[in-house]
Amino acid sequence: xxxxxxxxxxxxxxxxxxxxLPCDRTKDLCGILEKQFRYITISREEGGIGILSGxxxxxxxxxxxxxxxxxxxxxxxxxxxxxxxxxxxxxxxSWRGYYQEKIPAQIPFNEKIPELMNLYNIPCxxxxxxxxxxxxxxxxxDAWKENRPHxxxxxxxxxxxxxxxxxxxxxxxxxxxxxxxxxxVFSKPIMQRADAIEVIASMMTNELVVxxxxxxxxxxxxxxxxxxxxxxxxxxxxxxxxxxxIALGTDRKVVVLDGDGSLLGTSVLPVISGESPENLxxxxxxxxxxxxxGDQCSPAFNLVDLELLAKASGFHKTCKVHTPExxxxxxxxxxxxxxxxxxxxxxxxxxxxxxxxxxxxEIKDRFCSQAGRKMKD
Numbered sequence: 076x077x078x079x080x081x082x083x084x085x086x087x088x089x090x091x092x093x094x095x096l097p098c099d100r101t102k103d104l105c106g107i108l109e110k111q112f113r114y115i116t117i118s119r120e121e122g123g124i125g126i127l128s129g130x131x132x133x134x135x136x137x138x139x140x141x142x143x144x145x146x147x148x149x150x151x152x153x154x155x156x157x158x159x160x161x162x163x164x165x166x167x168x169s170w171r172g173y174y175q176e177k178i179p180a181q182i183p184f185n186e187k188i189p190e191l192m193n194l195y196n197i198p199c200x201x202x203x204x205x206x207x208x209x210x211x212x213x214x215x216x217d218a219w220k221e222n223r224p225h226x227x228x229x230x231x232x233x234x235x236x237x238x239x240x241x242x243x244x245x246x247x248x249x250x251x252x253x254x255x256x257x258x259x260v261f262s263k264p265i266m267q268r269a270d271a272i273e274v275i276a277s278m279m280t281n282e283l284v285v286x287x288x289x290x291x292x293x294x295x296x297x298x299x300x301x302x303x304x305x306x307x308x309x310x311x312x313x314x315x316x317x318x319x320x321i322a323l324g325t326d327r328k329v330v331v332l333d334g335d336g337s338l339l340g341t342s343v344l345p346v347i348s349g350e351s352p353e354n355l356x357x358x359x360x361x362x363x364x365x366x367x368x369g370d371q372c373s374p375a376f377n378l379v380d381l382e383l384l385a386k387a388s389g390f391h392k393t394c395k396v397h398t399p400e401x402x403x404x405x406x407x408x409x410x411x412x413x414x415x416x417x418x419x420x421x422x423x424x425x426x427x428x429x430x431x432x433x434x435x436x437e438i439k440d441r442f443c444s445q446a447g448r449k450m451k452d
Contacts (some may be wrong), residue, residue, distance in 0.1 A: 077103040077233060080208055081167075082111055085138060088215040092130055092137030094123040094375040096145060098169040100231045108140065115350060118342045120145030121152040124164065125313035125343070129285075129320020131162045132305070134448035138215065143168040143185050143228060146192075154195060155309025156317070157224045160439040162446070165218040167211065170201075170228045190408070192226055199226040204233055255387065259380040261420055262397045268360050269294040269426035271419050274399045275358065278406050279330070283321055283446055286332045287314040289367030290425045291360065295332060297428045302441035306431055312341040315357055319347050320353035325446060328410065329354055335375035338384075348389030348414065350430065356409045357416045358384070362423045370423045382418035390416045 081104060085093075093112045096119070097105045108114055117123045123139045130137045146153070146168060157164035171178075172185025192199035200214050201207070211227050218225040266274070271393060276299035284304045286292040292306040305321075307314050315338065318331035329352075338344070338359055347355070363376030375381055382395045392409070393416040396402045402419060409415035433441075 077205055077208065078095075078107045080205075081211060082107050082373065084209070084211050085112070085215075088136065088212055090136050090138050090215070092127070092135060094127050094137055094139045094196075096120055096123065096141045098142035098171070099230075100138070100142065100169040100171070100234065103234070105140070113385065115346065117346055119148065119150035121310075121313065122316045122343045122346065124149050124152040124156055125316025126320040126323075126346075128156045128160075128162050128313075129162055129317040129322075130318075130324045131157070131164060131320075132443060132448060133321055133324035133446045134443075135320075135324035136163075136215075136219070139164065139166045141166070141168055143170045143172070143188050145345060146188060146226070147184050150195070152222055152310045152313055153197070156313060158195075158197065160435045161222040161308060162224075162439065163218040163222050164224040165215045166224065166226045167214075168226055168228055170230050173232050173304065174232050182440070188226075189449060190229060197224050197226060197421055199228055202227055202229045208233070257380075257383050257386055259383055259395060260378075261395075264362075264420045264422045265398055266419075266421045267424045267426070268362060268366060268421050269298070269428075270399070271402060271421055273298045274402050275330070275332070275406060278403060281346055282328045282330045283325065283442070284330045284332065285314050285318045287334050287337055287360075290428075291332055291334060291359060291367075293428045293431055294426055296431045301445075303445040305442045306433070306438050308431075308435060308438075310322060310335050312343075314444050315341065315347065316343045318357070319350065319352065320345065321446070322352035323350060326354060327446070328356070330356045330358065332360060333360060333365070335363060335381055336365045336373040337378075339374055339379065344385055344388035344390070346386075351389075351414050353413055355414050358406075358407075359385075359416065359418050361418060362421045364423045366423060366425055380418075382416065385416040385418070390414060392416065393418065394421065 093108045172181040214225045214227040286295040288307040314333045322329040364370040395418040
């Protein structure tokens with residue numbers, strides 16, 4: 076089976092993690108990888124970019140496995156996280172719209188992928204048939220040697236003539252009882268985001284920190300700039316996925332400073348609760364608006380309760396806070412262990428702070444020096 080050959084290549088390349096959004100052309104491969112690696116299923120491809128980037132930051136090797144159309148869904152994250160910061164990110168993508176494709180919707184984007192990747196200067200290696208299969212190893216080694224994304228684009232032709240060994244994986248029962256009790260009380264907010272960040276920063280010691288795109292990162296920089304801070308300069312919605320990847324690869328406490336708009340734009344909360352890293356704290360700084368773009372209201376302003384969303388996603392330890400004292404108490408409790416979600420209700424408004432005077436490569440190198448990853452692997 077060619078699928079077993081792929082698995083052996085991944086093991087030879089010291090791959091530990093498979094981040095996967097399945098494709099029907101590779102269902103046999105998915106079944107094998109799920110049994111032989113730490114297999115994390117996602118529901119949006121850009122979330123996989125964030126998770127795998129986080130793993131790379133702490134020196135853990137993984138592969139993002141998806142169908143090629145996911146490259147379109149995740150292109151901005153691909154360019155503004157691993158490409159911008161210089162992070163190894165190998166991708167195994169089943170190439171749709173190219174060979175004997177019967178679904179018209181797969182063709183317009185997918186048939187142009189090699190040209191598109193070339194336009195964005197992302198290496199793309201085509202695996203057309205079995206004699207090319209060893210090129211997957213080259214893709215992975217190049218991603219780590221050059222600290223960059225590299226796509227292995229696998230033609231469906233590779234699997235021709237293979238016996239279909241896919242077995243229905245639904246052996247486990249879905250029978251369960253969900254007993255969810257929640258009363259969300261939203262009091263008049265006292266703090267602005269910068270105030271909440273200062274409270275959290277005053278209590279930090281040895282944590283690895285990921286801060287959300289835009290003003291939140293600038294406010295953290297001016298409150299407490301340390302090498303263990305990873306400032307997001309792009310990749311909207313990817314702070315929490317990045318934090319998950321980091322937490323999976325280290326024993327250090329990891330704190331994510333995320334926002335209501337960003338968390339509502341991702342589907343990562345169920346993935347996080349499914350993995351349940353004991354060392355991860357998600358702090359949702361909820362001002363009910365898109366604060367970096369002019370305070371336009373988000374659905375969280377008077378509709379969505381992010382703490383309830385976290386509970387519904389499977390988080391068992393959550394709380395909602397409004398004051399500095401409540402935030403201090405919640406953070407102290409979260410430090411005691413276990414996956415924790417802190418919902419901080421704050422007022423809209425940005426502090427007048429300057430841009431972060433660090434290059435993406437400097438942010439990465441400082442962080443990796445704290446997280447224990449060597450720059451050249």
